[in-house]
Amino acid sequence: MTDLDKKLPKAPRNETPTDVRFVRVPSIVERKLGADYVAPMRLDPRVLDQMQTTIKGLETRYGDALRAQVQTLLALVEPACGGDTEVRGRLYAIVHDMRGLAGTFGHPMVGRFANSLCNYIESAGTTAWSDDTIFHFHLDAIREALESPSADPAITLETLNALQKLIAASAAERRRLG
Amino acid sequence: MMPVPTKADAAFFRKLTVLVVDDSPEMRRLLAALLESMGVEHVIEARDGLKGLDAFIEHKPDIIITDGAMQPMDGYEMTQRVRAAGAAEGANPDVPILMISGHIGRESVAHARDQGVTDYLPKPLSASVLYEAIVAAVSKPIHFIEKPGYRGPSPTRRLTARSADDSAA
Numbered sequence: 012m013t014d015l016d017k018k019l020p021k022a023p024r025n026e027t028p029t030d031v032r033f034v035r036v037p038s039i040v041e042r043k044l045g046a047d048y049v050a051p052m053r054l055d056p057r058v059l060d061q062m063q064t065t066i067k068g069l070e071t072r073y074g075d076a077l078r079a080q081v082q083t084l085l086a087l088v089e090p091a092c093g094g095d096t097e098v099r100g101r102l103y104a105i106v107h108d109m110r111g112l113a114g115t116f117g118h119p120m121v122g123r124f125a126n127s128l129c130n131y132i133e134s135a136g137t138t139a140w141s142d143d144t145i146f147h148f149h150l151d152a153i154r155e156a157l158e159s160p161s162a163d164p165a166i167t168l169e170t171l172n173a174l175q176k177l178i179a180a181s182a183a184e185r186r187r188l189g
Numbered sequence: 190m191m192p193v194p195t196k197a198d199a200a201f202f203r204k205l206t207v208l209v210v211d212d213s214p215e216m217r218r219l220l221a222a223l224l225e226s227m228g229v230e231h232v233i234e235a236r237d238g239l240k241g242l243d244a245f246i247e248h249k250p251d252i253i254i255t256d257g258a259m260q261p262m263d264g265y266e267m268t269q270r271v272r273a274a275g276a277a278e279g280a281n282p283d284v285p286i287l288m289i290s291g292h293i294g295r296e297s298v299a300h301a302r303d304q305g306v307t308d309y310l311p312k313p314l315s316a317s318v319l320y321e322a323i324v325a326a327v328s329k330p331i332h333f334i335e336k337p338g339y340r341g342p343s344p345t346r347r348l349t350a351r352s353a354d355d356s357a358a
Contacts, residue, residue, distance in 0.1 A: 034333045035330060035331070036333055038327060039252065039284075039285065039327035039328075040195065040327050043204050048195050049194045049195050052328035053196050054324060055196050058202075058227050058320060059317055061227070062226050062316035065223055065225075065316075066316055069218075069222060107258075108215055110312065111289075112213070115313040126291065
C-alpha cells in the first residue's frame with residue numbers, strides 16, 4: 012500500500028473500492044481565468060475594508076428594524092402562548108432572524124439572548140408555549156441590551172445565565188409532570 | 190521574473206454570479222450588500238431551497254451561499270439535489286456551496302458535509318469570514334469523489350464551522 016492509498020478515504024463496507032472514483036474538478040478561478048490565473052489567490056485588504064464599511068452603513072437601519080421587531084414580539088407573545096400556531100411561527104421566525112443577524116450588526120448580546128430563546132423553543136416544543144414567563148424575561152433582556160449597548164458585559168452575562176437557569180428549571184418541571 | 194499571484198479583488202469578483210438562498214429578507218439584504226461591495230455584479234436571491242434549485246438551473250451560478258433551515262425545502266436537501274443534478278442544462282453541479290447557519294454543533298456540520306456542502310460558516314457572520322471562505326471556495330482545486338448515488342466533496346473529510354479566529358483579519 013502506498014502513502015497515497017493510506018490517505019484516500021475508505022469506501023463504506025457495502026461498496027467495493029471500484030465503485031468509488033476520485034475526480035479533480037477545475038476551481039472556479041481556473042474556469043474563469045484559465046491560464047491567466049496564478050496561484051495562490053491573494054486576499055485584497057481593500058475588499059475587506061469595503062465590506063466592513065458596508066456593514067457599518069447598514070447598522071443604523073438594522074438597529075431601527077431590531078427595535079420594531081422587539082415591539083412586534085411583545086405583541087405576539089400573548090396570542091402565541093394563547094394557542095395561535097400561526098403567530099408562534101411568526102414569533103419564532105423573528106427571534107431566529109435576530110439570532111443570526113444581531114451579532115453581525117454590533118449587538119452580540121441581543122443575538123445571544125435570541126439564541127437562548129430559540130434554543131428554548133426548539134427543545135421544549137409545544138410545551139414552550141404553555142407559559143409566557145420565559146418569553147417575557149427574554150424580551151426584556153433583549154430590549155435592555157438594545158437600549159444599553161455599553162452596559163457592563165458581566166451584568167449582561169449574568170442575565171443570560173439567569174435565563175439559562177430559568178429554562179433548566181422549566182425543563183425539570185416538565186419532566187416532573189411527565 | 191516570478192509571476193504575481195492573482196488578487197481576489199473587485200475586478201475578479203465582477204466575473205462571478207452568486208446565488209444567495211435564505212428565508213430571511215434581512216439576511217439576503219446583508220449578503221447581497223456584502224457581495225456587491227466585493228465587486229460581484231450578479232447576485233441572484235432565492236427564499237428557500239426549492240426556489241434556489243430553480244435559480245441554480247436558470248442562472249448557473251459560480252458559487253451558492255445558503256441558509257440551513259428553510260421551508261419547504263432546506264439548504265441540506267437543496268445541496269444534495271444540486272450535487273445529484275448532473276450538468277443540468279449547463280449548470281455546474283460541482284459548484285462550491287457555502288452554508289451559513291446558527292447551528293454549529295458537530296451533528297449539523299456533519300450533516301451538511303454529508304450532503305456535499307463545501308464550507309460551513311457560523312452566524313453571526315463577519316465580513317472577514319465570508320470573504321476568506323469565498324476566496325478559498327473559488328480558488329482551491331476541487332477534489333470530489335464519485336460513487337453510486339453521490340458525487341461531491343468527500344463525506345469522510347474533516348469539516349468544522351469556520352470561526353472568526355480562523356480569520357487573519
